[in-house]
C-alpha cells in the first residue's frame with residue numbers, strides 16, 4: 286500500500302485496482318498511461334517500466350522507486366506507490382494533465398515559448414532542484430521532457446530514472462564517473478571521465494533546458510551523441526545570442542550564461558541561482574503557463590497526434606536504406622535518456638566521426654574550440670575516420686584490435702552526412718537556426734507492438750507481485766526470461782577484444798537488466814547462449830568497465846584504445 290502526501294489517500298499495490306486508459310507518454314524504458322485508481326475513482330498516471338528494456342540495474346530501479354516514494358515537494362512528482370507486474374515495474378503517480386513541456390512545444394510551440402512562461406516554468410523547476418539538492422539528490426536528467434505541467438499551471442520535475450545520491454560512497458560514488466543521461470543536456474564534467482561531478486551538473490542541464498524552452502529544442506540536438514559529446518567538451522558553451530535572441534531579456538541571457546559555465550565550480554548553486562534577478566519578477570505559473578495549453582485537445586490526443594506526425598515525417602524522409610539509422614537517430618532526437626554509454630567507449634566512437642560540418646558552422650560558437658580541449662580529437666588518425674565510418678554500416682568492424690560488433694549500427698555514418706549536407710543544419714552562436722521536428726515513427730511502432738504484447742489495458746490476467754522491490758521480485762520472473770535478458774545483451778552489446786588466443790566477451794554488472802537502447806534496436810535474432818554468463822570467471826568480471834548502450838567495453842579494451850588514440 287502507498288500513501289499519498291496528503292496522508293488521506295492510500296493506493297494499493299494491486300494492478301487489478303488500476304484501469305489503464307490512454308497512453309500519455311513514452312520514454313526510453315517506460316510507457317506512461319493515464320489510469321483510474323478504481324477504489325477511489327481517482328485519475329492517476331501509471332508509468333510502466335519495462336524491466337527487459339531498462340538500462341538500469343536493479344539497484345537503479347529500486348533507487349528510483351524509493352526516491353520517488355520519499356519525495357515531498359510541490360514541484361517534484363512523487364510516487365503514490367510502485368510494484369512489479371509481470372515484467373514491468375508500475376509506478377503510480379499523480380496525473381499531470383498537460384504532460385511535459387517537450388510535448389507542449391512539439392504540439393503547439395515548436396519555436397519555443399514566451400519569456401514570461403519560461404520564467405515561471407524555470408523558477409518552479411529550480412525550486413525542485415533546490416529541494417532535491419538539499420536532500421542530497423542529483424537529478425541528472427533535467428530537460429523539458431521531464432518538466433510536467435498540470436491544468437492549473439503547476440510545474441513539477443519528474444523522472445528519477447538516472448538520479449544519483451550525493452552521499453554515495455564506494456561503488457556508487459564511482460558510478461558517478463559513468464556517463465548517464467541525455468547527451469545534449471549533459472554537463473562537460475559529466476562527459477569527462479575522472480573529473481567527477483556533483484549537483485552543479487543539474488545546473489548545466491537547467492541552463493540547457495532554458496535554451497530548449499526558448500528555442501523549442503536543445504542546442505546540438507541535431508547531432509549524434511558522440512558529436513554532442515565532443516561539442517560539449519570542446520566548444521564554447523551554448524547560450525542565448527544577443528542579436529538573434531533579442532526578444533529575450535538581458536537578465537534571462539545572463540542567467541542562462543551563469544548556468545552554462547564549463548567550470549562547474551563557477552556555476553551557481555540552485556539556491557543562489559534562485560536569487561538571480563531573472564527570477565525576481567516572475568509571475569505565478571497560473572497566469573503565464575495556463576495559456577500555453579488553452580484550446581489544446583486532451584493530452585492523450587496530443588500524444589497520439591505527435592506520434593502520427595512523427596511517423597508520417599519519418600516515412601517521408603526515411604533515411605536511405607537504413608531503418609536502423611532512422612530508429613537510432615529518432616531516439617536521439619526525441620531526447621530520451623537512452624544514452625548510457627561508457628565514456629571511453631563514446632570517445633572511441635567520437636574519434637571515428639569526421640568533423641565534416643566545418644563549413645556549416647563556420648564562425649559559429651558551436652565550432653569554437655575551447656583552449657586546452659583541442660587534444661581531445663586532434664590526435665586521431667584522419668585517414669581512419671572516413672573509412673571506419675563507412676565500415677560502420679557493415680555488420681562489424683575492427684579498430685585497433687577491438688572488434689566492435691553491430692548493435693544497432695550506431696547509425697550515424699550516412700545519417701551524419703545527410704544532416705551535415707542539409708542546409709538547414711547551419712547554425713548560429715551555438716544554436717541551431719532551423720530543425721525539423723524530431724522523428725520517432727519507428728520507435729512508436731516498436732513501442733506499440735510491445736504494448737500490444739505485454740501490457741493489456743485490462744486489469745485481467747495480470748500477475749501482480751506487490752511488496753518490496755527486491756532482486757528476487759524483480760528478477761524472479763523465470764529462468765528463461767533471465768536467459769533471454771542475457772542473450773539479448775550478449776548479442777546486442779558485445780564487444781570483444783581480439784588478443785592472441787584470447788577472446789573476452791563482456792557482460793554487464795551484477796543482476797544486469799537489458800539496456801534501454803536494446804529495446805530500440807532492430808537487432809540480430811536472439812540466439813541461445815545458455816549458461817554462458819555463469820561461466821564468466823571472476824577475473825573477467827573484475828575487468829569490466831561497464832555495459833551500456835551500444836557497446837560494452839572491458840577495461841582491457843579501454844587500455845588498448847588509450848594506447849592507440851591519445852585524447
Ligand SMILES: Nc1ncnc2c1ncn2[C@@H]1O[C@H](COP(=O)(O)OP(=O)(O)OP(=O)(O)O)[C@@H](O)[C@H]1O
Nearest residue numbers: 310311312313314315317330380381385430621622
Ligand atoms: N505523472 C505524469 N503525468 C502526465 N504525463 C506524464 C507523467 N509522467 C510521465 N509523463 C509523460 O510520459 C513521458 C515519459 O515519461 P518518463 O520521462 O518518466 O519516462 P522515461 O522512460 O523515464 O523517459 P526518459 O528516459 O526519456 O526521461 C514524459 O515525457 C511525459 O510526457
